[in-house]
Amino acid sequence: MKEKLLALLKLKEARMQELETKNKEAKDVVELRSINNEIKEINRDIAELRGMIEEIEETELNNETNIEKREQENIEEKRNALPVGGFNPLATYTKPDEERAEIEKKYEQRGQTLKDGKAVKFSTDEMPTFRAVSLGSGKLVNEDKYSRDINKTFNEVSGLIDKVHAVPLQGGESYSKAFEKSSGEGDYTTEDGEYHDADPEFDYVSIGKAKITAYTEITDEAKKLPNIQYQTLVRNSIEKSLRKKITKQIVLGAGGSNAITGIFNAPAKVIPVGDGEEVEISEIDKDTLDKIVFGYGGDEDVEGDAYLILNKLDLAKFAAIRGTDDKKLYKIELNGNTGTISSDDSFKVPFIINSGCPALSSTKTAADTLCMAYGKLEGYEMPVFSDIEVEESRDYKFKTGQIAYRGSVWIGGNVAMYKGFVRVKKITA
Template sequence: MKYEDLVKMSVKELKDRLKDLNTQAQAAAGKDLDALLEEATTITGILDDVKNRERLAGIAKDAEGGAEPTGGEKGEEVKDKAREERGQNIKDGKAVKFSAKKTFGVKNALSVSQTVTPTHSAADIKETFNDVSSLVDRVTSIPLNGGETYQRGYVKSYGDGAGGTAEGGDYNATEPVFGYVTIEKQKITAYTEEPEEMIKLPNADYDGVVEGSVTKAIRRYMSRQILIGDGTSGKFKGIFHNPTETKDQVIDPATDLSMTAVDDGTLDEVIYSFGGDEDVEDAAVLVLNKKDLKAFAKLRDKQGRKVYTIVNHGNTGTIDGVPYVINSACGAVTDAQTKAIVYCMAYGPLSNYEMAIFSDIDARKSLDYKFKQGQIAYRADIFAGGAVAAHNGFIRVKRPASA
């Protein structure tokens, strides 16, 4: 068939003609087969032209913003009902979505050069270094929901008055001496804000990281207060805290060790200085700064061998089999001396420190505060307190003041 006859045919007729040509080609050869192939090529070109015209018409339609929905009164009724529902949702404070394509006249992309190629985002968020010492999880926690204070009694001495008595004489008095420490509740809070755009970021849970940061901040604060809490009204009484009144001193400052360097005898000095005269205590933990742990690791003997065998497990580990916990609230013996005394290490059973938990961590998220600015607020709080609960429950290492 000639080209003039083919262009007058419908798409369906052209496809049927191709099928017919294929059937004829099975028995054709030479010039007859060439003619059939030429006609089939012409039909294929006509079909391609039809597709391209349809595609171009669609692009032109989109470029004009698209046609409004038709349907007469029924179509208008549907649009009015949708507008009414959106208006009611806004009044009720609910989220309302509008088609970005219709609202802003978004055009279909015509080529890669006219649009932005997609940017791929990771599905998770890379965490930074750990900033919460595991010390907060290893001391003794006492759940006391709803309480105000917690008083702990402890033995200071069992008395040392036993001895021989003459017949008919009075028995020797040996009275134990008790001490008491009061743990008061402290309100610990954390607060942060983020723009609402954060929750709309693709893939990774940025919002979850922000929300979790408030509870991490509370745990970090508590882990530091276990050591450096100043013991003022309603505050933690830290291991390094020294009350001005002797009767309130759970740890006798006279037992403190003074050091200006870490050497091959440091660990033995700490271990054998802790506890009573009759025992060498076991199950004790050394709390120290990472700088001093580094000093332990760098020590070498005359043959260049390491003095201490250190096994690291992140925030914890062992030095010659003695457990340690890193806490940045500790000063460092290896730092330069200052005009004030600085506490650097504590050694003892972590069960000797009691942390009273007067409430759960209450974490909340608010979409209402700063609604106008599109800010999302997170807050968390807990009521807790802590103190050393055993007489001389830890031995402390301090860096003396400079002369």
């Protein structure tokens, strides 16, 4: 099943490359619209295929952990039960299936390569849009004299990075995305008059690549880990640091050379700046959610499937708003980094916390500061131009027994949907 999905994914990605080339060369409006529609469908298919493959891989890895545990227990039982000079229990060891053995061999070699002080690459196929993947037992060390678990800190990575539209473009230099600004409108015409022009209006954004790097240090005691767990420890440490930076830049990125363009700094041709283009709020109150929701989208629809991106302090302010009966006005449903805001007599709005957003409710946030964004997350394009490359060094912290690692990835980002987000600006009361 997995092989078929991978083969189909490869075909979809190849077709995507063809369409991107045609998209740049297309001059006819009808052809451009047809290409864009197909690109949208293929992007949706690719996302679904990657999700299915990820679920299969996660199941395989979970099964791997259970198999390893059972196999080790069986070996120990047989070894304890054997008389001196008995047969080798490893001779009856049940080998894992070919695919699992291949994965194990790959990670074993990678862990050894890291220990040898050489650079390795972590494919984004293993970590779709940099999602963390658990391998093996997840234990830091295996010997009884060491603690077997790491106490994790609180989550420091906004889930926004997992919800925007990631596009795999390994080896690419830039990425152009066309978008529709408006459709044409008919008009009255006399019997022998010319037909009214009703051409749709298109534009595009060009997304260059930026280099994101991360540096971390790990105690040399970690070298005692088996190779598979060791490469996983290194990968997770670097990956988390890269994700932490990128997910904030999706909101705050300044754009330009070697920088991601964030929602707050999107080009004016994608998110216009002017009267009525931003929702202006002095404080969060009973009408704030209505202003944001109805301030987004076109004149004909109240758009669904949109997320409110905000600071945790502003979410707390929503939760604290009281009605005339002194009861909480907004109902907050929490699911870690995401959830919904609603009230008994109104709509339900999905939200996602991102600490890159300045808190509108904070007195330290100055007037005219953009604080929130509301819109369709698939309207933000995040092309991934490379795998994650990781190198180790033992020189810098040799005296203190630390191993240094540095990792890098080439990535881009920009809003690629016309008025795909409405931004919320703080103003003075």
